[in-house]
Amino acid sequence: MVRSVFRNRREAGRVLARLLEHYQDSADTVVLALPRGGVPVGYEVAAVLGAPLDVLVVRKLGAPEQPELAVGAIASGGVLVTNDDVLRAQAVAPEALEQIILTEGQELARRERVYRGDRAMLDVTGRTVIVVDDGLATGATMNAAIEALHRLHPARVVVAVPAAPESTCVELRELVDEVICASTPAPFIAVGNSYWDFEQTTDAEVRDLLARAPAETDTEPDDGDLLRRARIPAPGGTPPDDILFDLVGDARLVLIGEASHGTDEFYTARAAMTRRLVEEKGFRGVAVEADWPDAYRVNRYVRGQGTDRTAEQALRGFRRFPAWMWRNTVVRDFAEWLRGHNSRCAAEDQVGFYGLDLYSMHRSAEEVIAYLDRIDPAAAQRARERYSCLEHHADEYGFAAAFGAGQSCHDQVVAQLTELQRRIADEVRLDGVTDRDELFYAEQNACSVLAAEEYYRSMFGGRVTSWNLRDRHMFSTLIALREHLGAQSKIIVWAHNSHLGDARATEMSDSGELNLGQLVRADSPDSARLLGFTTYTGSVTAAEDWGGPARRMRVNPALYGSVEHMLHQVGAESFLVRLDSESPVADRLRSPLLERAIGVVYRPQTERRSHYFFARPADQFDALIHIEQTTALRPLDRAVPWDRDDVETYPYAV
Numbered sequence: 001m002v003r004s005v006f007r008n009r010r011e012a013g014r015v016l017a018r019l020l021e022h023y024q025d026s027a028d029t030v031v032l033a034l035p036r037g038g039v040p041v042g043y044e045v046a047a048v049l050g051a052p053l054d055v056l057v058v059r060k061l062g063a064p065e066q067p068e069l070a071v072g073a074i075a076s077g078g079v080l081v082t083n084d085d086v087l088r089a090q091a092v093a094p095e096a097l098e099q100i101i102l103t104e105g106q107e108l109a110r111r112e113r114v115y116r117g118d119r120a121m122l123d124v125t126g127r128t129v130i131v132v133d134d135g136l137a138t139g140a141t142m143n144a145a146i147e148a149l150h151r152l153h154p155a156r157v158v159v160a161v162p163a164a165p166e167s168t169c170v171e172l173r174e175l176v177d178e179v180i181c182a183s184t185p186a187p188f189i190a191v192g193n194s195y196w197d198f199e200q201t202t203d204a205e206v207r208d209l210l211a212r213a214p215a216e217t218d219t220e221p222d223d224g225d226l227l228r229r230a231r232i233p234a235p236g237g238t239p240p241d242d243i244l245f246d247l248v249g250d251a252r253l254v255l256i257g258e259a260s261h262g263t264d265e266f267y268t269a270r271a272a273m274t275r276r277l278v279e280e281k282g283f284r285g286v287a288v289e290a291d292w293p294d295a296y297r298v299n300r301y302v303r304g305q306g307t308d309r310t311a312e313q314a315l316r317g318f319r320r321f322p323a324w325m326w327r328n329t330v331v332r333d334f335a336e337w338l339r340g341h342n343s344r345c346a347a348e349d350q351v352g353f354y355g356l357d358l359y360s361m362h363r364s365a366e367e368v369i370a371y372l373d374r375i376d377p378a379a380a381q382r383a384r385e386r387y388s389c390l391e392h393h394a395d396e397y398g399f400a401a402a403f404g405a406g407q408s409c410h411d412q413v414v415a416q417l418t419e420l421q422r423r424i425a426d427e428v429r430l431d432g433v434t435d436r437d438e439l440f441y442a443e444q445n446a447c448s449v450l451a452a453e454e455y456y457r458s459m460f461g462g463r464v465t466s467w468n469l470r471d472r473h474m475f476s477t478l479i480a481l482r483e484h485l486g487a488q489s490k491i492i493v494w495a496h497n498s499h500l501g502d503a504r505a506t507e508m509s510d511s512g513e514l515n516l517g518q519l520v521r522a523d524s525p526d527s528a529r530l531l532g533f534t535t536y537t538g539s540v541t542a543a544e545d546w547g548g549p550a551r552r553m554r555v556n557p558a559l560y561g562s563v564e565h566m567l568h569q570v571g572a573e574s575f576l577v578r579l580d581s582e583s584p585v586a587d588r589l590r591s592p593l594l595e596r597a598i599g600v601v602y603r604p605q606t607e608r609r610s611h612y613f614f615a616r617p618a619d620q621f622d623a624l625i626h627i628e629q630t631t632a633l634r635p636l637d638r639a640v641p642w643d644r645d646d647v648e649t650y651p652y653a654v
Contacts, residue, residue: 005163005183008197009037009134012162012182013044019180020130020160024049028155029128032056034145035115036201037134041162043209045132053213054122055206056131057111058145059104061097063090073144074101074108076121076561080608081147098606109560114203115210120223121561124149125591128156131176135191136164139172146175151507151614153592163194223588224569230585231575237269237533237627239576241280244273247578247623248281252490253478253520253528257497257621260598261322262541262550265574265630266533267330274492275337278351284485286338287354287478289495290326292448293363294318295355296441298326302338303350311335312636320359322600324541324550324635332636354481356474356495356516361390361452364445368420371442379419386412390453413453417446440484444477451476464512471499475519493520497532498597505619506595517620529580532621534596536568538630541642542602551641552632556604562594563617567626580622589618 006012023029029051033042039055046053061072063086071092072082080101087097129149136142142159149157159172160180165188169181185194192198232243239247248254256273258266277283288295294317300306301314308314311332318326335353342350365387372380389409424439451473458465474495482489493500495516498508503515520528537557541550558564567577579586595615603610617624635642 005185005194006196008195009040009162009201010044012134012195013041013132014048016041016132016160016162016180016182017045017048019182020045020049020158023051023128023130023158026051026128028126029130030054030122030124031130031132032122032124032145032149034058034131034133034141035111035206036203038132039206039209040201041134042132043213045130045160046213049130050214051130052122053210055112055115055210056121056145056148057108057115058141058148059108060141060144061100061104063092064096064100065090070140070144071097071100073141073148074104075144075148076108076112079148079151081144101608111203112560115206120566123588123591124152124154126153126155128158129154130158130160132160134162135194136161136168136172137188137191139164139168142172143175146172151592163191164188223566224571226585226588227567227570227577228572230577230583231570231572232578233572234269234574234576234625236272237265237574237625238272239625241276243576244276245280247531247580248277248529251527251529252488253482253493253524254283254490255493255495255500255517255520255528255530257495257500257530257532259497259533259535259596260540260542260555260602261325261496261600262598262602262633263533263535263538263630264330264633265535265627267328267633269533269625269627270494271330271334271337274334274494275341277490277492278338278341281490283351283490283492284349285352285354285481285489285491287356287481287491287493288326289357289474289499290318290355291320291357291360291363292355292441292444292477293360293367294320294326295353298335299353302335302353303342304339311339315636321547322543322550323637324633325600327636328541329634329636352485354477356477356493358448358451358455358470358473360445360448361456364448364452365390367445368416368442368449371438371445372420379423382419383416386416387449390449410453410457413450417450420446436484440480444480447477447480448473467513467515471515471519474499474516475523478516478520479523496597496599497595498599500530501532501615501617501620502530505617506615507613529623530621531623531625532617534564534567534624534626535630536564536626536628539632540598540602540630541632541635542598543600544603546601548601549639549641550635553602553604555598555602555630556607558596559594559608559612562596562612563589563615563624564596564626566593567624568628570626572628574625574627576623576625578623579618586618589624590616592616 031042031046031051031053033039033055035055035057042053056076058073058075060070063069063071071086074080131145157176158178159176162182164181166184169179172179256270297317298314301308315327338351369380369383372383389412420443424443455466455469458469499515500517502521503509503513503518517530538555539552540555542553577585592614594612596611598611
């Protein structure tokens with residue numbers, strides 16, 4: 001019979017604290033206890049070390065038929081961890097998993113409210129975190145806590161427990177910087193066997209101990225107060241001219257994002273800022289997350305060229321899903337304004353509208369051939385022969401290329417681009433170019449064919465590869481556009497936050513992804529500005545599945561632990577927060593927070609998994625514009641699902 005070691009949890013905590021004395025009075029140390037039983041232990045550790053104490057709430061996700069078998073866990077900060085092997089072995093359906101997450105998420109949220117009230121979790125970024133429990137058996141809950149902590153980017157993680165099997169302590173040492181196991185009974189029967197008094201800790205005891213524990217600081221303002229002091233009113237999401245112009249300064253590349261592809265206020269505010277920058281700061285190009293040939297049709301219209309008589313007609317080139325991204329009332333009105341502005345300018349001062357994306361493989365190939373048909377029919381025939389290998393639908397081509405059918409086609413596409421570029425170089429050298437814009441248009445179409453061919457070929461090799469190819473293409477197109485317009489030209493970029501916010505400040509970077517914002521900052525660190533948008537709730541235009549019809553859908557209130565929820569605490573309709581200089585609010589937003597991204601597909605039923613990622617907003621953007629409640633973007637081609645009076649609603653889960 002193994003003899004009990006500790007009278008109670010408080011005594012166990014004092015014993016454990018002595019083993020942790022090398023962290024005493026360290027300003028960078030935080031103690032996080034796993035409730036409920038870990039809190040009395042953690043209280044004593046924090047008291048001895050003079051460190052602040054908080055709870056890290058972890059809830060096991062039990063299998064439907066075997067609740068004691070963990071298929072994953074959720075934790076404070078909006079962290080979800082799943083065990084895919086167990087999920088497959090237990091044949092847990094996605095719907096069943098969502099219900100488990102919902103149930104345990106409600107309990108997690110209840111405990112956090114009970115334990116902390118409205119107080120936010122302690123910031124652990126760059127600090128030493130000592131994770132305490134009253135003991136471990138298998139270590140499953142502690143494993144989930146460790147994974148959750150790593151996503152919050154502490155400098156060092158220490159696991160400290162009064163009792164655990166030696167094997168569990170050894171396994172944990174592979175996951176953290178230090179493991180302190182005060183005792184390792186053998187044989188190990190249960191955690192409770194190490195205590196004389198092992199009565200269950202109550203919620204009331206947890207609240208009391210947290211209230212009496214050493215505080216981080218008694219004077220530090222809460223997030224709401226901090227942000228209220230830093231916010232700058234931005235009616236409708238548009239900051240005052242003096243703020244906008246000061247923020248932009250002498251930048252030549254201004255990237256303005258969006259938290260979704262279907263929010264009216266994001267598009268409207270972005271168009272308003274762009275108008276002011278065109279009028280007062282001399283910007284000459286608007287480059288958008290759209291295909292090159294479709295956007296160039298709009299470019300011709302706004303510059304008084306082409307055959308389209310209205311902006312609505314010019315936007316008909318956007319036929320590919322999701323057409324509403326650009327065929328909407330805001331972009332239509334902006335294009336009409338831009339045409340009017342250009343009509344009052346000399347040709348060299350006119351502002352163009354350009355696409356950066358690469359999905360237009362077949363459309364761009366047709367445009368290259370059409371251009372060559374006008375100037376050199378023999379060259380056009382060679383282009384037809386080379387591009388004929390792209391006859392499959394884009395997805396079908398990607399599938400075929402992934403299994404070895406694409407190399408010869410890739411070579412043909414490269415050969416066509418090389419021939420066209422050689423022709424352009426000769427014409428420029430001989431000064432025989434009659435229309436440099438059309439020549440540039442043709443060359444970028446050939447570049448788009450090549451990029452699209454590589455993109456579709458990579459689709460079956462992994463998301464990271466295809467994502468990086470796409471954003472590298474958008475960057476190379478932007479740089480080519482800058483050179484075409486003139487080295488000193490100024491360009492505004494419209495795209496999703498996920499493309500324009502610096503990827504190095506997000507968990508995208510952990511998986512090897514980069515993005516346009518990162519590449520622009522690396523290329524032009526002193527002449528680029530990155531602006532992002534956020535919203536707390538409202539409605540959005542999106543599809544339920546890729547290729548589906550546009551719908552008006554209700555946007556769930558932002559999750560606790562997200563930057564959107566933090567900005568919601570300000571209690572203002574719309575405002576800007578500057579992050580381009582050192583300040584208390586920039587320091588706070590440099591901590592990892594959940595951030596929401598809604599693309600063209602919105603799945604509110606799986607909100608956390610489908611639409612949130614961790615980011616450090618102050619390193620991601622130079623400024624954030626928050627609009628508390630937003631509305632769905634109005635497509636020009638509204639279908640029955642969008643026009644229904646009732647907005648689609650869903651229950652929302654953790």
